[in-house]
Amino acid sequence: MNCCAQVGAEAGGSAPFLTDHTTLIDSVETFIFDCDGVIWKGDSLIDGVPETLDMLRSMEEIFASSFAAAAYLKSMKFPTDKKVYIIGEAGIQLELKQAGINYIGGPEDGDKRIDLTPGQLMEHDHDVGAVVVGFDRYLNYYKLQYATLCIRENPGCMFIATNCDAVIHLTDAQEWAGGGSMVGAIKGSTKKEPLVVGKPSTFMMDCLASEFNIKTSQICMVGDRLDTDILFGQNGGCATLLVLSGVTTLETLQSSENKIQPDFYTNKISDLLAAKKVTTNA
Amino acid sequence: MNCCAQVGAEAGGSAPFLTDHTTLIDSVETFIFDCDGVIWKGDSLIDGVPETLDMLRSMEEIFASSFAAAAYLKSMKFPTDKKVYIIGEAGIQLELKQAGINYIGGPEDGDKRIDLTPGQLMEHDHDVGAVVVGFDRYLNYYKLQYATLCIRENPGCMFIATNCDAVIHLTDAQEWAGGGSMVGAIKGSTKKEPLVVGKPSTFMMDCLASEFNIKTSQICMVGDRLDTDILFGQNGGCATLLVLSGVTTLETLQSSENKIQPDFYTNKISDLLAAKKVTTNA
Numbered sequence: 146m147n148c149c150a151q152v153g154a155e156a157g158g159s160a161p162f163l164t165d166h167t168t169l170i171d172s173v174e175t176f177i178f179d180c181d182g183v184i185w186k187g188d189s190l191i192d193g194v195p196e197t198l199d200m201l202r203s204m205e206e207i208f209a210s211s212f213a214a215a216a217y218l219k220s221m222k223f224p225t226d227k228k229v230y231i232i233g234e235a236g237i238q239l240e241l242k243q244a245g246i247n248y249i250g251g252p253e254d255g256d257k258r259i260d261l262t263p264g265q266l267m268e269h270d271h272d273v274g275a276v277v278v279g280f281d282r283y284l285n286y287y288k289l290q291y292a293t294l295c296i297r298e299n300p301g302c303m304f305i306a307t308n309c310d311a312v313i314h315l316t317d318a319q320e321w322a323g324g325g326s327m328v329g330a331i332k333g334s335t336k337k338e339p340l341v342v343g344k345p346s347t348f349m350m351d352c353l354a355s356e357f358n359i360k361t362s363q364i365c366m367v368g369d370r371l372d373t374d375i376l377f378g379q380n381g382g383c384a385t386l387l388v389l390s391g392v393t394t395l396e397t398l399q400s401s402e403n404k405i406q407p408d409f410y411t412n413k414i415s416d417l418l419a420a421k422k423v424t425t426n427a
Numbered sequence: 428m429n430c431c432a433q434v435g436a437e438a439g440g441s442a443p444f445l446t447d448h449t450t451l452i453d454s455v456e457t458f459i460f461d462c463d464g465v466i467w468k469g470d471s472l473i474d475g476v477p478e479t480l481d482m483l484r485s486m487e488e489i490f491a492s493s494f495a496a497a498a499y500l501k502s503m504k505f506p507t508d509k510k511v512y513i514i515g516e517a518g519i520q521l522e523l524k525q526a527g528i529n530y531i532g533g534p535e536d537g538d539k540r541i542d543l544t545p546g547q548l549m550e551h552d553h554d555v556g557a558v559v560v561g562f563d564r565y566l567n568y569y570k571l572q573y574a575t576l577c578i579r580e581n582p583g584c585m586f587i588a589t590n591c592d593a594v595i596h597l598t599d600a601q602e603w604a605g606g607g608s609m610v611g612a613i614k615g616s617t618k619k620e621p622l623v624v625g626k627p628s629t630f631m632m633d634c635l636a637s638e639f640n641i642k643t644s645q646i647c648m649v650g651d652r653l654d655t656d657i658l659f660g661q662n663g664g665c666a667t668l669l670v671l672s673g674v675t676t677l678e679t680l681q682s683s684e685n686k687i688q689p690d691f692y693t694n695k696i697s698d699l700l701a702a703k704k705v706t707t708n709a
């Protein structure tokens with residue numbers, strides 16, 4: 146049983162509504178947030194998110210679950226003379242930059258096309274030691290071939306996937322092909338399996354626990370999906386908080402068919418702002 | 428033992444060099460050709476190919492192994508009021524057109540981009556009854572999302588792959604990410620397995636045998652690779668002819684480590700022109 150489960154959790158039955166925000170925050174050293182359904186929904190930021198993240202950032206470490214690639218590369222001491230080739234968007238660039246890891250590709254290669262001429266050879270950088278693949282709406286054949294060459298021809302080059310999600314909620318209106326599509330493309334051309342550092346792998350929790358010298362039970366995973374986010378947190382030995390601002394309804398959570406119970410649930414992460422009021426009033 | 432194996436094949440040992448071209452051609456009703464390494468190599472047409480194909484076409488049915496998708500759809504009586512969505516290049520369009528099957532996508536969607544606006548919804552054609560995926564150097568996110576929507580949302584929509592090759596010899600200079608990459612992308616966003624109608628599946632042979640009311644042993648598979656083309660032919664119950672114009676050398680063919688023996692081998696398909704001379708002289 147982790148620390149958070151001791152804060153007001155009922156024995157058996159479904160997860161309790163979070164009431165004691167301050168005790169939860171005090172018992173946690175690091176929050177990991179899923180983004181889709183927690184920070185934003187479709188293309189809209191969820192109500193109260195900026196203030197909540199500001200408040201938590203002043204008290205704890207906070208991470209997006211999508212930042213797992215940088216966390217992993219940092220923890221395995223990715224050599225400073227090596228580079229990452231990115232299939233992905235600005236978020237992966239940002240996380241690698243913040244971790245001090247060299248990278249190429251990503252948005253820079255979004256407009257490149259291959260118009261083949263006889264005998265054409267694509268040169269590639271032999272210092273690429275890892276290809277990181279995440280969701281990329283500007284995927285093209287140039288990127289596929291570049292990543293394929295690095296993985297097939299650079300000795301020891303790693304193939305890292307930030308997630309293998311089939312679909313993503315890019316807009317409220319429908320589901321869109323997700324990171325699993327980009328990862329699948331590179332699996333198909335290399336016949337290699339990626340190291341999946343994001344959900345459902347628990348690399349990230351282990352990396353954070355090691356980096357901050359804390360227990361995984363002092364990490365709280367916050368997400369909107371029972372079978373991915375909450376299970377991911379539980380598999381990593383973390384406390385778990387379900388928010389109802391995404392795909393899971395209270396009815397689903399409390400259904401007798403649901404076997405995955407978080408330590409707590411709340412409506413949206415800005416409910417945590419209540420902790421600030423208590424702290425301020427105290 | 429198929430018909431061709433009786434034309435001069437030695438018992439045991441390695442495959443014989445093809446000498447009796449006329450008897451081979453007489454015993455075959457239909458040739459299936461692999462293209463890469465047989466018709467062209469990298470970006471160059473192999474010597475004597477046009478004349479050879481002209482000669483064979485005047486005597487037999489000939490097919491490219493890449494034409495399996497149309498053959499399959501035709502054989503399963505794909506409804507005329509349904510359409511195919513193509514991820515692929517002009518070849519797939521051509522084969523569907525020749526088979527009288529309606530299609531959309533392919534090269535027409537090569538320049539489309541998704542620049543998301545809030546609430547954006549991609550409409551898709553609910554009459555798409557099959558997505559056919561092959562090699563496509565103009566793959567983009569528009570195509571990925573379109574294909575994903577059809578497979579996920581159109582009841583009964585088939586997911587057909589022409590091949591799952593990791594790499595393809597687009598130019599002589601290097602290997603390029605192949606059809607397996609495009610197929611992998613759609614597997615990743617749909618979490619479905621495709622029906623692979625091309626190599627190594629033997630759908631094509633069965634379709635052709637049924638369509639022309641012949642035995643599969645009257646089909647000759649011509650290819651340059653032992654572990655794909657020749658094995659593909661043998662698994663389909665066909666006669667097999669290895670050409671040395673592609674990746675397989677005579678040394679590899681005759682090596683004691685090679686367990687896959689075609690019925691015959693020859694240097695290049697234009698060697699079959701010798702049959703014409705015999706026929707003409709006869």
